Amino acid sequence: xxxxxxxxxxxxxxxxxxxxxLFAGRFVVYLSMRVFILSIFALGYNLxxxxxxxxxFGHAAFYAGGAYGLGLISxxxxxxxxxxxxxxVALACIMALVxxxxxxxxxxxxxxxxxxxxxMMVFSLIxxxxxxxxxxxxxxxxxxxxxxxxxxxxxxxxxxxYYFFVLFCFILTVAxxxxxxxxxxxxxxxGVRENDLRVEFAGLxxxxxxxxxFVISGAFSGLAGSLGALLESYTNPFSAHWSHSAEPILVSxxxxxxxxxGPIVGSVVFIVLREIIERFTQNWMLWFGLILLVIIMGxxxxxxxxxAQLFRRERGHAAKSGGSR
Amino acid sequence: MNIPLLEIKSLSKAFGKVIAASDVNLAFEAGVLxxxxxxxxxxxxxxxxxxxxxxxxxxxxxFFQGADITHLPIHLRVKMGLCRSFQVVNIFPxxxxxxxxxxxxxxxxxxxxxxxxxxxxxxxxxxxVNHVLDRVGLAAESRTVAGTLSHGDQRLLEVGIALxxxxxxxxLDEPTAGMNPVExxxxxxxIRGLSEEGKxxxxxxxxxxxxxxxLSDRVVVLHHGVVIEDGTKEDVQKSARVREVYLGEExxx
Numbered sequence: 001x002x003x004x005x006x007x008x009x010x011x012x013x014x015x016x017x018x019x020x021x022l023f024a025g026r027f028v029v030y031l032s033m034r035v036f037i038l039s040i041f042a043l044g045y046n047l048x049x050x051x052x053x054x055x056x057f058g059h060a061a062f063y064a065g066g067a068y069g070l071g072l073i074s075x076x077x078x079x080x081x082x083x084x085x086x087x088x089v090a091l092a093c094i095m096a097l098v099x100x101x102x103x104x105x106x107x108x109x110x111x112x113x114x115x116x117x118x119x120m121m122v123f124s125l126i127x128x129x130x131x132x133x134x135x136x137x138x139x140x141x142x143x144x145x146x147x148x149x150x151x152x153x154x155x156x157x158x159x160x161x162y163y164f165f166v167l168f169c170f171i172l173t174v175a176x177x178x179x180x181x182x183x184x185x186x187x188x189x190x191g192v193r194e195n196d197l198r199v200e201f202a203g204l205x206x207x208x209x210x211x212x213x214f215v216i217s218g219a220f221s222g223l224a225g226s227l228g229a230l231l232e233s234y235t236n237p238f239s240a241h242w243s244h245s246a247e248p249i250l251v252s253x254x255x256x257x258x259x260x261x262g263p264i265v266g267s268v269v270f271i272v273l274r275e276i277i278e279r280f281t282q283n284w285m286l287w288f289g290l291i292l293l294v295i296i297m298g299x300x301x302x303x304x305x306x307x308a309q310l311f312r313r314e315r316g317h318a319a320k321s322g323g324s325r
Numbered sequence: 326m327n328i329p330l331l332e333i334k335s336l337s338k339a340f341g342k343v344i345a346a347s348d349v350n351l352a353f354e355a356g357v358l359x360x361x362x363x364x365x366x367x368x369x370x371x372x373x374x375x376x377x378x379x380x381x382x383x384x385x386x387x388f389f390q391g392a393d394i395t396h397l398p399i400h401l402r403v404k405m406g407l408c409r410s411f412q413v414v415n416i417f418p419x420x421x422x423x424x425x426x427x428x429x430x431x432x433x434x435x436x437x438x439x440x441x442x443x444x445x446x447x448x449x450x451x452x453x454v455n456h457v458l459d460r461v462g463l464a465a466e467s468r469t470v471a472g473t474l475s476h477g478d479q480r481l482l483e484v485g486i487a488l489x490x491x492x493x494x495x496x497l498d499e500p501t502a503g504m505n506p507v508e509x510x511x512x513x514x515x516i517r518g519l520s521e522e523g524k525x526x527x528x529x530x531x532x533x534x535x536x537x538x539x540l541s542d543r544v545v546v547l548h549h550g551v552v553i554e555d556g557t558k559e560d561v562q563k564s565a566r567v568r569e570v571y572l573g574e575e576x577x578x
Contacts, residue, residue, distance in 0.1 A: 179441040184431045187420075187444050191428045194417035201377075202429035203403035203490050204437055 014171075021163040029163050030231075035271050036170040037227050038251060042263035043177045044220020045248035050257035051186065052213040053193030055112045057245045058099065058119030062218040064126060064240030065092035066225025071139035071235050072132070079145035081156065081165075085226040092222020093215055095122070100214035104207050107196070116242055123240040138236030142229055156230075166227055173220060174264070180216070181260060189213055221248075254295055256302025265303050269295075328391040330355045330494050330526055331376070331407070336385030338371055338550070345371035347550040349385070353494065358520045359528045360537045363547035364570060369530045370412070372547070373496045377409040378402045389494070403432075406493030410500060412530075414479045416486065418472030422463055425471050425482055426454045429489040454489070461485040462511050477508040484512060488519070497529045501536060516540065538562075546570070 020032050041063060048054050069088030070081070077083070099118045103111055126133045133139065144162060146153040156162040180186050188209055191199045196206045229235040238244065247270070248263070255266025273291060277284040299306030329352040338346040345368040353359055361369050374380040376387060378399035387395045389407055397405075417425050427444070430453050431437040445451075458464040461481045466474060471482060484500055500516070501509045517540060519525050531537050537544060537558070544561040546554040554564045561567055 176441075179443070182443045182445070183441055184436045184439045184444045184447065184450075187424060188428055188431065188437050190420060190424075191417050194419055195415065197379075198415055198417060198486065199428065200399040201403055201408060201490075202486070203400050203408075203432040204428075205398070205400045 017167055021160055021167065026159055029159055031271060031275060033159075033163055033166045033227075033231055035267050036166045037224050037231065038247065038267040038271060039264045040170060040173045040227070041221055041224035042248040042251040042255075042267055043173055044217040044224070046217075046252045046257055046263045047177060047180065047189070047220075048213050048217040049249065049252055050259075050262070051181065051189045051193060052210060054104075054107070054210060054213070055249070056103075056115040056214070056217075057112050057242055057249075058103075058115030058117075058122075059217065059221045059248060060240050060242060060244035061099070061119045061122035062092040062096050062221035063225035063228070063244065064122065064235070064237070065095045065218075066222030066227075067229035067235035067239050068126065068133060068139065068225075069222070070226040070229050071142050074142045074145075075139065079143050081145060081147050081230055082149075084230075085223065088226035088229075089219050089222040092225065093219050096215045096218025096221075097211070100211045100218070104210035104214060116245075119240065119242050119245055123237060123242070126237040126240050133237070136237060138234060139229070140234055142233045142235070144230055144233065162231065166231070169223060169227060173223065177220075178260065185209075185212070250292065252302075254292065254302055256299075256305035258301055259304040259308070262302050262304045269303065327354070329353060329388075330390060332388040333376070334386045334388070336372075336375065336382055336387065338368075338375060338380070338383045344368075344550045346375070349550070349552055351545065351552065351555070353526065353528060355493070355526050356520070356523055357526065357542045358516075358540055359543045359545060360541040361528065361530050361545045361547060362532075362534075362537055366549075367547040368550040369547055370498065371550075373409060373498055373530060377407065377496060403490055403492070406491070408487050408490050408492035408494075409496035410483050410487040410498060412498040412502065414476070414483055416471050416479055416482050418470075420471055421467065422458065422469050422471050422474070422482060423454060423467040426457050426485055426489050427451075429486055430454050430457070433489070433491055457485050457489045460488070460515060462508075477504040480504055481508060481512065484515070488515075488525070492525055494526045494528065497527060499530055499532060501531075501533065513540065 020028060045056070045059055048056055066088035069091035070084035073084040073087040074081070099115070103114045103118065106114060127135060129135070144157045146155045147165070156165050188199065188204060191202070192206055192209055199206050199209070225239065228239070251266035251270050252263050253266070254269050255262030255264065274284060274288060277287050281287060295303065301309065331353040333349055333351045336346050336349040349372065361372065363369055371380065375382050378397060382395060386393060389402070389405055392405070394402055394405065394407070417428070427450065430450050431447070434447070434450055436447055436450060455464065458467055461484060463478060463481055463485065466478065471479065474482065480503055484497070487495055487497070497516070501512055504512065513536065516527055520527050529540065541558060544556065544558050545552060546561060546567050548570045553570065554561050554567050
């Protein structure tokens with residue numbers, strides 16, 4: 001019964017998302033794509049934060065890796081977005097592997113500071129390598145050429161067409177993260193979060209598992225970066241800035257980092273709230289900060305975690321008072 | 326001659342001026358249940374920490390089944406079959422009891438790296454986890470979150486996790502500390518049973534002399550990082566030196 005309800009919920013959500021692509025106005029479509037991209041970023045990131053218990057301040061570097069990887073391929077080699085995305089994700093993976101190699105030797109604040117340091121190095125590299133990255137001008141002129149798969153070619157230059165491509169990547173990400181969380185590997189990652197010494201004494205190398213989680217989350221950051229660059233047809237050094245690294249952290253916290261859907265819900269809240277608040281006031285950060293404060297202090301475990309808790313309590317009351325459900 | 330399961334050659338360790346181990350030479354044979362005793366600060370925990378890989382040695386060598394493991398990281402020693410349990414509760418508090426045991430079992434079955442297959446589909450792993458849970462008597466609690474277990478049950482779980490890696494040699498650091506008599510009997514029976522099966526050799530650090538003398542084939546007495554007596558329980562009970570070290574404590578009755 002519960003399973004049935006979950007399927008219905010998923011089907012309705014999918015139908016709703018497709019409907020947005022078909023019928024909604026350009027602005028809503030654009031905003032939804034930004035939600036998807038941030039969700040991909042945060043879902044991957046939360047594998048590291050919520051699952052493995054590592055707080056990274058450097059994931060914007062991998063986002064930028066994805067964006068610049070795609071941009072450079074698209075400008076210099078081929079405009080086929082698939083090639084660009086593969087290059088972007090691969091670049092993000094390599095960066096995550098190298099940076100992660102040094103970072104996973106440490107935990108907690110040392111890990112966080114190391115990732116921050118590496119992130120800032122990547123930012124200043126992008127800023128200073130003018131010949132390659134365009135410096136503070138960024139990469140301009142990334143085109144959304146059709147995705148050609150040899151026999152068919154799918155146009156994505158129209159916003160509404162690109163929407164379905166981003167939606168596809170989003171669903172793919174959700175499915176992959178869902179599988180990883182339920183896999184033996186996912187279980188070991190929660191073990192690392194709970195008690196790394198004990199994992200070591202189970203005969204598993206904690207360092208390797210941390211690194212694997214780091215690279216996987218980096219890969220999804222790279223995917224998000226590639227999609228973001230295609231969406232804006234442009235990318236700039238601030239995609240690697242540490243303030244951008246804070247986004248997946250905030251989003252995971254808002255939604256609930258111990259929940260699967262938390263990062264998605266958090267992304268919706270983050271982007272929609274920001275859009276609304278920006279219409280009324282210049283200093284949106286002040287109001288946004290206040291709302292964040294309420295969510296984080298008021299709802300333990302984020303929006304999803306908090307709501308789940310409410311439901312459970314309600315059901316508990318019903319059971320106690322002899323409710324028939 | 327057989328190669329001993331674990332061999333320690335002139336192992337030394339000092340923390341500043343405090344000597345925790347001084348030229349310790351020991352060999353543990355397979356199937357011989359050994360207890361390590363000694364007054365507080367004798368260096369028992371330091372010895373176990375060095376053997377299991379938590380602490381680097383100052384000098385000396387450690388051989389496991391003939392292979393030099395002196396500088397091997399913890400997880401590789403565990404893979405070879407050398408594991409330990411801890412004096413304080415050391416479990417995965419937010420995971421279920423089942424998952425607590427499942428992590429080491431996955432490691433043993435080399436399934437821990439599987440990325441996309443649901444863990445619930447690993448039938449053989451599940452079977453073995455249930456077997457371990459039965460063994461330590463926690464089968465009924467398999468869906469309980471480990472951190473909410475009673476202290477004694479958490480200790481049982483701790484021993485269960487250590488057993489789940491199928492060690493050839495298992496160090497138990499005060500395995501029954503904080504247990505009630507029922508749990509204590511269960512753990513001791515487990516140790517005795519497993520030891521007789523011969524798959525696992527136990528080395529126990531204990532304070533409770535009843536346990537030491539009822540279980541052990543061999544007793545090693547440490548004092549200020551030096552082995553002062555090593556033999557059967559009768560040898561140790563008779564030893565004047567041991568008596569002197571434990572002076573004033575009613576332990577040799």
